[in-house]
Amino acid sequence: MKYENEAQQIIENVGGKKNIVSLVHCATRLRFTLKDNKRAKKDALNAMPEVISVVISGGQYQVVVGSAVADYYAAIVEIAGLKGKKVSESTEEKGSLLERVFAVVSGGFSPLIPAMAGAGMLKALLTVLTNFDLMSDASSTYAILSAAGNSVFYFLPIFLGITLAIKLGANPYVGGAIGAALLEPSFTALIEEKSVSFLQIPVTPIDYASTVFPIFVAMAIYAVLHKFLSRIVWKDVQLFVVPMISLILMVPLTAIIFGPFGTAIGDGVSQAVMWLIDKNRLIAGIVLGGGMPFMVVFGLHWGFTPITLQNLADLGGDPIEGAAVAAVFAEIGIAIGMFLKAKKHSKERALAGPCAITGLLAGVTEPIVYGIIMNHKSLIPIVAVAGGIGGGICGAFGVTCNAYVFHNIFAMPVYTPFIGYIIGVGTSLVLGIFLTYFIGMKTVDKENDKVSEEIKTDESFIYAPIQGKVVPQEEIPDPVFASGTMGFTVAIEPEEGQVCAPFHGIVETLFPTKHAIGLVSDDGKKKLLIHIGMNTVELDGKYFKSYVQPGDMVEKGQRMVEFDMEKIKEEGYPLITPICVVNSEEFEELAVVQQDHVDKGQPFIKAE
Secondary structure, three states: OOOHHHHHHHHHHOOOHHHEEEEEEOOOEEEEEEOOHHHOOHHHHHHOOOOOEEEEEOOEEEEEOHHHHHHHHHHHHHHHOOOOOOOOOOOOOOOOHHHHHHHHHHHHHHHHHHHHHHHHHHHHHHHHHHHOOOOOOOOHHHHHHHHHHHHHHHOHHHHHHHHHHHHHOOOHHHHHHHHHHOOOHHHHHHHHOOOOEEOOEEOOOOOOOOOOHHHHHHHHHHHHHHHHHHHHOOHHHHHHHHHHHHHHHHHHHHHHHHHHHHHHHHHHHHHHHHHHHHHOHHHHHHHHHHHHHHHHHOOHHHHHHHHHHHHHHHHOOEHHHHHHHHHHHHHHHHHHHHHHHOOOOOHHHHHHHHHHHHHHHHOOOHHHHHHOHHHOHHHHHHHHHHHHHHHHHHHHHOOEEOOOOOOOHHHHHHEEOHHHHHHHHHHHHHHHHHHHHHHHOOOOOHHHHHOOHHHHHOOOEEEOOOOEEEEOHHHOOOHHHHHOOOOEEEEEEEOOOEEEOOOOEEEEEEOOOOOEEEEEEOOOOOEEEEEOOOOHHHHOOOOEEEOOOOOOEEOOOOEEEEEOHHHHHHOOOOOOEEEEEOOHHHOOOEEEOOOOEEOOOOEEEEEO
16 A cells, blocks of 8 residues: 555554544645544654644644645555545535536546547557458457457446446446446346346346446446445445445346336437438438437447348348448547647647547547547537538438448448438538537637737746735745745735636646646646645535646646635635645746736746
8 A cells, every 4th residue: 555654654643543533635734633632743743754744723633745645645544444434525526417417427438548549449450451451350360359459348338337436436346346247148148038037027138238328327326325335334244245235236227227228218219210211311310410429428329220230131221320420420520620729749639649540440439429529518519510410411312321330431332322421421520620620629818819929938937827916935824835845835815716727737636625736837847736725625625616627738827726705705714825836846946026916827936
C-alpha cells in the first residue's frame, strides 16, 4: 500500500485509531476530528519529513501533507478502519436527470476508451491485411489477432460492470462478476433451450455479448443494493454476504427483466423503423441516420440485427443498414473535424486521429461515440444533424446494404445504388467535419484576441485566474498559506465567482468538493494550486460548479469553476483565494506583477 508506513505514523501521532472520530481531506490537508486533541503529538507530527505543518482550526486537527494528500488519506482510512465513518468525496451527481445520465454513461466508458481505440485499430489493421490478401482470415494468426481486437467489445458487459460500479460507488469486481455471468458458458448454453425458467419464472436467454443496456440498468440497481446491504449487514460478514446476496439477486433479475426489456425496446424500435421505411423512406433514413448513435449508446441497435439478417435472406438487401451507414460517417467526420481543430498535443487531438482511422478502415466507431461525442455535448446535435441528413439522402435513393458488414471504406461495393450511397455518406462525412470544426469545438473567446501576441505567448507569466483585490502572502488568514510552506503563494479576494485557466495546461486534480483545483502547464514547468476560499471544503461542493475534469486540457482564460460568492459568504466562509506555485523551488525568480488589483487574464506572477 502506498504511504503505508507514513500513514501508520500519522495515525499514532494523532492519538491512535481510537482517538479518530472522522477524517476528510481537502487539497492539501488531512482534516481529523479527534476525541481528544491533547492526545495528539503535534511536535512529533511536525518532525515527520512528510508533514508540512499542523493546524488546529474549526474543531479540526489539520495535518498538511501537500499534493499527495489523497494517497495519505486512502492509506489512513484503510489502516484505521475508517470506511463508513465519513468520506471526503460526494459521489452524488449534480445537475438535471439528463446530465446525470450522460455523466454516468461517460464515466462508464471513459476508462475503456484506450482499450477500445487500440482494439479498433487492430481490427482496422486486420481489415487492411485481409482485403489486400496479405493474411488469410482462415489462418490461426488471424484468429489470434482477431480475438485481441474483439475482446473488449465482446466482453463489454464485464468491463462496464467494473467501470460503472466504480462510478456509482459499488464494488467493481462484483459489478464485473454480474456482467461475466451473462457470458458464462452455463448461461449461454441456455440460449438454445426451448423452455428456461428460474424458480418457475420464465426466462428468455439472450446473447449478451457486446450489449450495453442490460448492464447499465443492472449496475444502477446494484449500486443502490450494495449501499443498502452495506448498512444493514453485520460488518464481520460483509466481505462475503454482501457480494453473495448481490449476485443472487442481480444476475437473475438481469436475465429475467433487464435484458429482455432492453431487447424488447430494441425490437420495437426496429419494427417501427421497418414500418416507417414502408411508408416513407426519406423520413426513415433521417430517423436512422440521426438516431442510430443514440441507440448504440444503450445497445438498442442490436434489435435491428435479426431484421437485417432476414432482409438479406429474403430481399437480398437491407434498407436499415443502407441508411444507418450515414451515422457511421457522421461520427468519422466529427473525429476528423476535432483532429483538424484541436490544439496540437492535446488529449482531443491524440484521441480523434486514431478514432477516425479506426472508423474509416474498420467501421468501429464506439471510441468516437463514447470517447468524443459523449464527452462533448456540443457534438451531440452535430452527429444527429449530419447523420440525419445523410441518412435521409440514402433513404430517398433507396440505398440497401447487400451483405452483413462493418460500415468501412472497404465495404463500399456492397451498397446499391452506389451513387446514392456515395452522396449520402459523403454528405454526412463533410457535414460532420464542417460543423465540428466551425461550431462544435470550443474556441478562444474573442476578447482574448485583443491581448497582445507578446503577452499571449510569453510562457514566463502565470495569468490571473480570478478578478479582484490582490492579497499578499503574509496577509492570508491561514497560517499554512501565509507561511509559504505550500510554496510561493499570493491570494486574490474575488470580485466575481469564476475561476479561469491561468495558462495552457492540464487539470491535474479537481476535488469533488470543487473548491480546489491543481494545474500543470503544458510544458510541465509550472504547477499551480488554486484554493477557493478558506475552509470551503466543509461546504462539500455546495455553491460550486465545475466545467472541467481531471485530465482535461485547458487553454488560458478558459472557464474552469464557478462559485456563488454571496451564498458562500452567508455561510461564513472567507473567499480569499490562495494561488500557490507548488514547485516554487524549480524557479529562480517568482514575483507578483500586479500589487493592488488584478483583472482576470492579466499577467499576475512572473515565473522564471
